[in-house]
Amino acid sequence: MQxxxxxxxxxxRGGVSVLVNRDAPLGVVVEELRRKLSSAGDFFAGAxxxxxxxDRPLDDVEKRVLHELIRAHGLTLLDADAPAxxxxxxxxxxxxxxxxxxxxxxSADDVLRAxxxxxxxxxxxxxxxxxxxxxxxxxxxxxxxxxxxxxxGAVVVSTGHVVVMGALRGVVHxxxxxxxxxxxxxxxxxxxxxxxxxxxxxxxxxxxxxxxxPEMALVVDERIQIxxxxx
Amino acid sequence: MAGRxxxxxxxxxxxxxxxxxANLGAxxxxxxxxxxxxxxxxxLRNLDVVMGLENRIVYDLVEVVEGHARLRNALxxxxxxxxxxxxPAAQTREKDAxxxxxxxxxxxxxxxxxxxxxxxxxxxIEHGFRNAIAGADEAIxxxxxxxxAVRDADRIIGLLEANDLSNxxxxxxxxxxxxxxxxxxxxxxxxxxxxxxxxLGVVPDDEDIIVATNKGEPIVLNGRGRPAQAYRNIVxxxxxxxxxxxxxxxxxxxxRVRSFIGIGRNKSH
Numbered sequence: 001m002q003x004x005x006x007x008x009x010x011x012x013r014g015g016v017s018v019l020v021n022r023d024a025p026l027g028v029v030v031e032e033l034r035r036k037l038s039s040a041g042d043f044f045a046g047a048x049x050x051x052x053x054x055d056r057p058l059d060d061v062e063k064r065v066l067h068e069l070i071r072a073h074g075l076t077l078l079d080a081d082a083p084a085x086x087x088x089x090x091x092x093x094x095x096x097x098x099x100x101x102x103x104x105x106x107s108a109d110d111v112l113r114a115x116x117x118x119x120x121x122x123x124x125x126x127x128x129x130x131x132x133x134x135x136x137x138x139x140x141x142x143x144x145x146x147x148x149x150x151x152x153g154a155v156v157v158s159t160g161h162v163v164v165m166g167a168l169r170g171v172v173h174x175x176x177x178x179x180x181x182x183x184x185x186x187x188x189x190x191x192x193x194x195x196x197x198x199x200x201x202x203x204x205x206x207x208x209x210x211x212x213x214p215e216m217a218l219v220v221d222e223r224i225q226i227x228x229x230x231x
Numbered sequence: 232m233a234g235r236x237x238x239x240x241x242x243x244x245x246x247x248x249x250x251x252x253a254n255l256g257a258x259x260x261x262x263x264x265x266x267x268x269x270x271x272x273x274x275l276r277n278l279d280v281v282m283g284l285e286n287r288i289v290y291d292l293v294e295v296v297e298g299h300a301r302l303r304n305a306l307x308x309x310x311x312x313x314x315x316x317x318x319p320a321a322q323t324r325e326k327d328a329x330x331x332x333x334x335x336x337x338x339x340x341x342x343x344x345x346x347x348x349x350x351x352x353x354x355x356i357e358h359g360f361r362n363a364i365a366g367a368d369e370a371i372x373x374x375x376x377x378x379x380a381v382r383d384a385d386r387i388i389g390l391l392e393a394n395d396l397s398n399x400x401x402x403x404x405x406x407x408x409x410x411x412x413x414x415x416x417x418x419x420x421x422x423x424x425x426x427x428x429x430x431l432g433v434v435p436d437d438e439d440i441i442v443a444t445n446k447g448e449p450i451v452l453n454g455r456g457r458p459a460q461a462y463r464n465i466v467x468x469x470x471x472x473x474x475x476x477x478x479x480x481x482x483x484x485x486x487r488v489r490s491f492i493g494i495g496r497n498k499s500h
Contacts, residue, residue: 151425
C-alpha cells in the first residue's frame with residue numbers, strides 16, 4: 001500500500017465519509033486517521049461522519065477502535081453499517097431541464113416544493129470560514145464559499161462553483177465531476193492554477209496577475225476565460 | 232506564576248531559527264529575565280554551538296526525559312549572562328527518542344522556574360516539530376523573504392492552528408533592503424499579505440551575524456549594528472513594549488519618494 005493513503009476523507013451527499021483502504025493494516029489506518037483528524041483541527045468539529053470500509057471486513061474490536069477515535073475528535077458517527085448513499089447525480093438531461101425550469105422563473109412556492117422534493121440538490125454549498133493555508137485541501141460535493149484566502153499550496157476541489165471572498169492564490173478545481181458550467185469567483189483571482197471540469201489553465205509564465213477587482217473564471221469555447229465579475 | 236513557553240519554528244531549514252533563538256534568549260536575559268533555551272533538534276544539535284557552550288555539556292534532553300539525568304544537572308549555564316540557561320539536545324540519538332507528551336511535561340517543569348522557555352524547533356513538520364510545539368503557549372515563525380520559505384511558513388501556521396497555537400508572531404529574517412527596493416526580493420508587505428500574522432520584527436541580512444554565530448557570541452550581546460538593534464527591538468516587543476518599526480521600511484519609502492521625483496524631472500527635460 002505504499003503511496004496509497006490508508007484513510008481518505010470524502011464529502012458527499014450523505015455527509016463526510018471516511019473511506020478505509022481495504023489493504024491497509026489496522027495500525028496504519030488508526031495512525032493515519034488520528035493524524036488526519038488532528039491535523040484537521042476543528043475543521044470537522046460537530047460534523048457527522050460515516051465509516052466506509054468498502055468490502056474490507058472489520059471485526060467488532062477494529063470497529064470500536066475506529067469509532068472511539070472518531071468520537072474523541074468531536075465528530076458524530078453515523079450508522080457504520082448503513083451503506084454509503086450512492087451518489088445520485090442527476091442525468092445531464094434531467095439536470096438541464098431542472099436548470100431551465102429555474103431560469104424560467106419560479107414562484108417561492110415552487111422553490112419550497114422543489115426543496116422538499118430534493119430538487120435543489122444542485123444547490124448544495126459549503127461555507128468555509130477560514131483561510132486555507134499551504135498543504136490544506138478542501139474537497140466538497142457541491143459548491144464552496146470561502147470567507148478567507150486560498151494561499152499558494154492550498155487546494156480546493158468542488159463539484160460545483162467556488163467563490164473566494166478573499167485572495168485566491170492556490171489551486172482550485174471547480175466542477176470537478178465534469179460540470180463545465182461551474183465558475184470560480186474571487187475578490188482577487190491570482191491562482192497558481194485553475195481547473196474547471198476537464199479544462200486546466202494557469203497564468204502565463206513570468207506574468208503575475210494583478211486584478212483590480214473581483215473576477216470570474218468560466219469555460220467559454222472550450223477554454224477557461226477570466227472576466228471581470230459583474231454581479 | 233509559570234513563565235512563557237515560546238517555540239521558534241519555520242518549516243524550512245536554514246532560515247535562522249537557531250540564531251534567532253540564541254539572540255532572543257540572550258536579549259531577554261540581558262533585561263534580567265530568567266531564560267531557558269531548549270534545543271529540540273535532537274540528533275542535529277546546533278544551539279549550543281551558536282551559544283558557544285558546546286564544551287560545557289554534560290547531560291542532554293533525552294537523558295533527562297529518560298530519567299538518566301536530573302533536569303538541573305543537564306542545564307548549562309551561559310558563560311556571559313547569569314540568568315541564561317541552555318538545555319542541549321542529544322547529538323547521538325534519533326528524533327523519536329522523545330515523545331510530545333514527555334516534551335510537554337519537560338517544558339512545563341522548566342516554565343515553573345524560568346520567565347521564558349524558548350524552544351528551538353527543528354526544520355520540517357515531522358516528529359521533531361511535533362515535539363518542539365508540545366507544551367508551547369506561543370509560537371514565533373522565522374521566515375526569510377523567499378517564496379519557498381513563505382510557503383513553508385504558511386504550512387506551519389496551518390499546523391500550529393490545528394494544534395491550538397493560534398496567532399503566531401512573525402520574524403522576517405535576512406532581508407536586504409537594497410534588493411527589496413530594486414524589486415528583486417519579496418518585501419514585508421508581500422509576506423504579511425500571504426501569512427496574515429502579526430509582525431514581530433525584521434532582521435536585516437548582515438555579515439556580522441555570520442561572524443558572531445561562528446564565534447558562538449549572540450550578536451545582540453555586543454553588536455552595535457542594525458541586526459543587534461533589530462533583535463533588541465524584538466525582545467522589547469516580546470516583553471510587551473510598543474516599539475516602532477524603524478530604519479528598513481523608512482529607508483525604502485524615502486528612496487521610493489526620491490525615485491518618483493527623479494522620474495518627474497526626467498520628463499520635464
